[in-house]
Amino acid sequence: MTARTQYSFRSGGVEVSGVLQKVTRQLKPLGDGFLKNVLPALIIGGLFILIWEWMTAAPGAALPSPSKVVSDTWELIVNPFYNHGGTDVGMGWQILASLERVAYGYSLAVVAGISLGVLVGQSTWAMRGLDPIFQILRTVPPLAWLPISLAAFQDSNPSAIFVIFITAIWPIIINTSVGIRNIPEDYRNVSRVLSLNGYEYFVKIMLPAAAPYIFTGLRIGIGLSWLAIVAAEMLIGGVGIGFFIWDAWNASMISDIVLALVYVGVVGFLLDRMIGFISVLVTRGTSAQ
Known part of the structure; x- marks a missing residue:
């Protein structure tokens, strides 16, 4: 070599x-x-x-074992998007129907909640007038709003969306208003020195400074929204993961209920992580500026 x-x-x-x-x-x-x-x-x-x-391995156990849940629900697991018409659809369609209602109600709550939170945080008069009303209304259980919404909308789908909206809006309002009230006075002085107009102050000072508080409210709101829609769908019927759970209970299919609960937990976890990821991106971008 x-x-x-x-x-x-x-x-x-x-x-x-x-x-x-x-x-x-x-x-x-x-x-x-x-x-x-x-x-x-x-x-x-x-x-x-x-x-x-x-x-749960003993014969006659009240709840099914994990192996039995998998064997009983195998068709639901491997084919989550079947559609036999009506409410006889796969677990994937059930979850998507619930997520669609959550998306509508939660989006409305975000817009209205941040707007009202900014108003309450900026105006002492608005805080004294609106805060007692908010504190009273937010203690009403979400499902207690369902009969009122059914009477008002005469339809189950907008009623469920309203329940999501009225459930998610309170933590968004409260956290946003706290964030606005906790903006450092130095930031306000800088805006006065730079002669920022209302829009510039809102975009460059107010929202970046209050972003951590706002996203805390958003994360709480999305969790409450997912909890509320599952409970509401048990009462309004139709397609949705909540109705699926209630229908499975009426048919004594406990394994189906367990599988649905696993999916509900996983989706709720992913929703929380999604808002948390967006929060990290927004707050890091703000600090970088």
């Missing part, structure tokens, strides 16, 4: 080693994140399933 060939082998080995080290450095944060965040949840979840299986 010539010296040139040996040198090329060595240099090639050095290049491959460098690439491997670079890839290892890039993958190390992923591995650390898996060990810190994902692995503990997997271990605890696995232990929970084992304990559940052990406690």
